[in-house]
Amino acid sequence: MPGKVHIPERENFCDMSRSSRKLQYSLAINEALRQMMEADDSVFLIGQGVKSPWYVGKTADGLLEKFGENRVIDTPVSENAMTGAAVGAAIAGMRSIVVHPRLDFMFYAFDPIINEAANWHYMFGGKSQVPVVVWGIVNRGGEQAAQHSQAIHAVFAHIPGLKVVMPSTPYDAKGLMISAIKDDNPVIYIDDRWLYDIEGNVPEGIYEVPIGKGRIRRNGSDITLVSISYMVEECLKAADELSKEGIRAEIVDLRTAKPLDKEIILNSVSKTGRMIVVDGGWSFCGLAAEILAMVSESGFDSLKTPVVRLTVPECPAPSSRMLEAKYFEMSGHIFNAVKDMVSRSR
Amino acid sequence: MKKEMKCSCSVLKKLYITMLRIRLCEESFVEPILNREIRCPVHLYSGEEAIAAGVCGALGKRDYIFGSHRSHGHYLAKGGCMRELVAEIYGKETGCSGGRGGSMHLISVDKGVMGTTPIVAGTIALALGASLASSIRKDNRVTVSFFGDGATGEGVLYECLNFASLKKLPIIFVCENNLYSTHMPIEEIRATKEIYKIGRPFGMKSFRVDGNDVVKVYEKAESVVRAARRGEGPVFIEALTYRFRGHVGPDDNVQGTHSDIRPKAEIEKWLKKDPVKKFEAFLKKHNVLKTSDMDIIKGKIEEEVKEAHDLARKSPYPGEGELLRYVTK
Numbered sequence: 001m002p003g004k005v006h007i008p009e010r011e012n013f014c015d016m017s018r019s020s021r022k023l024q025y026s027l028a029i030n031e032a033l034r035q036m037m038e039a040d041d042s043v044f045l046i047g048q049g050v051k052s053p054w055y056v057g058k059t060a061d062g063l064l065e066k067f068g069e070n071r072v073i074d075t076p077v078s079e080n081a082m083t084g085a086a087v088g089a090a091i092a093g094m095r096s097i098v099v100h101p102r103l104d105f106m107f108y109a110f111d112p113i114i115n116e117a118a119n120w121h122y123m124f125g126g127k128s129q130v131p132v133v134v135w136g137i138v139n140r141g142g143e144q145a146a147q148h149s150q151a152i153h154a155v156f157a158h159i160p161g162l163k164v165v166m167p168s169t170p171y172d173a174k175g176l177m178i179s180a181i182k183d184d185n186p187v188i189y190i191d192d193r194w195l196y197d198i199e200g201n202v203p204e205g206i207y208e209v210p211i212g213k214g215r216i217r218r219n220g221s222d223i224t225l226v227s228i229s230y231m232v233e234e235c236l237k238a239a240d241e242l243s244k245e246g247i248r249a250e251i252v253d254l255r256t257a258k259p260l261d262k263e264i265i266l267n268s269v270s271k272t273g274r275m276i277v278v279d280g281g282w283s284f285c286g287l288a289a290e291i292l293a294m295v296s297e298s299g300f301d302s303l304k305t306p307v308v309r310l311t312v313p314e315c316p317a318p319s320s321r322m323l324e325a326k327y328f329e330m331s332g333h334i335f336n337a338v339k340d341m342v343s344r345s346r
Numbered sequence: 347m348k349k350e351m352k353c354s355c356s357v358l359k360k361l362y363i364t365m366l367r368i369r370l371c372e373e374s375f376v377e378p379i380l381n382r383e384i385r386c387p388v389h390l391y392s393g394e395e396a397i398a399a400g401v402c403g404a405l406g407k408r409d410y411i412f413g414s415h416r417s418h419g420h421y422l423a424k425g426g427c428m429r430e431l432v433a434e435i436y437g438k439e440t441g442c443s444g445g446r447g448g449s450m451h452l453i454s455v456d457k458g459v460m461g462t463t464p465i466v467a468g469t470i471a472l473a474l475g476a477s478l479a480s481s482i483r484k485d486n487r488v489t490v491s492f493f494g495d496g497a498t499g500e501g502v503l504y505e506c507l508n509f510a511s512l513k514k515l516p517i518i519f520v521c522e523n524n525l526y527s528t529h530m531p532i533e534e535i536r537a538t539k540e541i542y543k544i545g546r547p548f549g550m551k552s553f554r555v556d557g558n559d560v561v562k563v564y565e566k567a568e569s570v571v572r573a574a575r576r577g578e579g580p581v582f583i584e585a586l587t588y589r590f591r592g593h594v595g596p597d598d599n600v601q602g603t604h605s606d607i608r609p610k611a612e613i614e615k616w617l618k619k620d621p622v623k624k625f626e627a628f629l630k631k632h633n634v635l636k637t638s639d640m641d642i643i644k645g646k647i648e649e650e651v652k653e654a655h656d657l658a659r660k661s662p663y664p665g666e667g668e669l670l671r672y673v674t675k
């Protein structure tokens with residue numbers, strides 16, 4: 001579980017209300033769902049566990065009571081059909097949200113997501129659209145092992161036609177859910193149970209966080225840490241420690257994996273000349289690999305030193321506790337990698 | 347009565363020992379889970395022992411089984427080593443999966459336990475494939491696929507039923523219907539209650555048995571396994587049962603949420619149908635075992651279980667340098 005970290009409140013985007021109301025990440029999602037369902041009758045939620053906090057935490061609290069079984073639908077264990085149904089309902093004019101309490105369970109749903117939803121608008125020459133939110137929860141750790149621990153945002157980001165958002169703060173969790181629901185394309189919304197209890201400022205009304213825009217979570221001049229979702233927390237932890245050593249790390253929270261906010265990365269790298277990408281997925285062909293490639297294509301001249309990526313190890317998640325701790329250990333690696341990079345390229 | 351006596355005394359004794367080994371082993375995990383010595387998700391099989399014991403009792407050593415997240419019972423009944431099961435759940439190197447998998451990933455290739463995994467319905471097609479291998483090789487093996495009522499929601503099950511029937515594969519589909527799929531009672535996830543009938547549209551022989559009656563389970567399994575071995579094709583069995591514990595852990599409230607929504611009265615009704623107690627009464631009534639015999643058996647198993655925990659506790663965790671081992675062969 002994440003420690004309570006200090007989150008410098010530096011909004012780059014549209015926190016117009018400057019709200020000082022605090023809300024937990026999971027309740028921010030809950031609020032987005034409730035407000036969007038209130039605002040738009042075509043929005044509905046379907047998926048396994050919407051009745052059960054065991055599956056979805058507090059994200060669906062009160063929704064069933066408020067909107068009824070017609071629009072808040074807990075389902076049989078039928079990921080392929082339920083996701084296909086969400087896609088089909090979207091094609092027929094609804095704004096569907098289909099939730100998967102673990103990304104791993106979503107593998108059965110790849111066909112409607114990738115073959116159908118992602119390609120739909122293109123293969124019919126723009127005649128039809130698929131405003132579906134496919135919401136997958138990363139729920140790893142706890143010695144659950146290989147089939148309950150996979151973070152596969154990069155797989156979705158690989159597919160043309162899909163957008164992939166991964167909020168790390170309560171503010172973004174709400175705003176990105178709203179944007180995802182309003183978007184006319186299939187959006188993969190990935191959150192992480194390790195973030196569910198984090199508190200932050202969340203405006204009370206409906207607001208959007210633009211898809212495709214990152215955010216600077218911490219200013220610094222020595223190195224750029226690019227990250228997303230829960231791994232931003234690990235970067236913040238490491239940055240706190242690094243500041244004690246006089247190293248100022250700038251943290252770019254991508255918020256969206258695809259489309260990638262190239263500008264925010266390149267701007268930061270042009271300032272710091274150093275970059276480490278930190279990602280909770282695997283390294284090979286992963287999100288970090290894409291960012292490294294982009295920077296070497298478009299930001300090479302800014303770099304003082306070769307870029308580095310830190311990801312989970314190239315293996316399935318083990319159950320055994322020491323191996324598992326090692327598998328998910330990150331902030332220490334960030335600290336060491338940054339120190340090493342900065343000292344080598346002073 | 348006549349029917350009941352089809353089983354020989356030695357078979358009945360074996361079934362009893364299998365069931366009791368499962369029950370005592372399962373219940374032995376409660377305390378170490380509560381004191382956090384065991385931390386991986388553990389789906390206890392208490393209350394459902396008659397199914398694993400009865401079905402696996404009808405299989406030979408060379409036959410195959412595949413299972414799910416709730417497969418300690420299948421593993422033990424098919425001959426998997428208890429010490430390795432317990433060590434696996436503690437995450438130790440000496441576990442059946444080297445501590446890499448935990449409770450939800452059990453294997454004992456030598457005993458025909460080909461793998462149990464927690465993706466619902468995930469191993470049904472693999473079991474189909476094992477039976478296909480047997481049919482290609484003509485090796486006379488039978489494969490059993492164990493899954494829950496929840497798995498009847500997954501389309502892959504129906505694809506497998508069709509293909510198994512089409513090719514007359516030597517496979518038995520065993521659906522353990524404990525009336526719940528995590529927080530969902532069966533009425534909320536199925537339009538019809540009679541799961542066993544799902545085999546019929548595929549031309550498959552399909553049965554429902556009392557999953558808390560080990561003799562009935564064994565007799566049915568014995569006859570269908572024999573038929574499958576003769577090349578008569580696949581069979582679907584629905585075994586009605588009930589879990590005595592939470593979906594995961596001793597009760598669902600352990601994780602801080604109250605997701606065990608099962609009515610108290612229902613739980614109590616099923617506790618009265620405890621398959622172990624029921625079978626003990628049967629054994630006494632038919633003079634197969636006396637209470638004193640049972641006490642001796644119980645004592646031995648308790649010892650075995652205790653030793654398994656002692657050994658697991660003493661065993662090493664996999665070394666940190668071993669993280670990347672086994673990714674590929």
Ligand SMILES: Cc1ncc(C[n+]2csc(CCOP(=O)(O)OP(=O)(O)O)c2C)c(N)n1
Binds near residue numbers: 079493494527528
């Ligand atoms: C593909 C997939 N979807 C969802 C889950 C979450 N899940 C774990 S166990 C379970 C229900 C299983 O119910 P059932 O098959 O009846 O087995 P039981 O637990 O009752 O033995 C579910 C839905 C999963 N493991 N895999």
Ligand SMILES: [Mg+2]
Binds near residue numbers: 494522523526527528
């Ligand atoms: Mg069940």
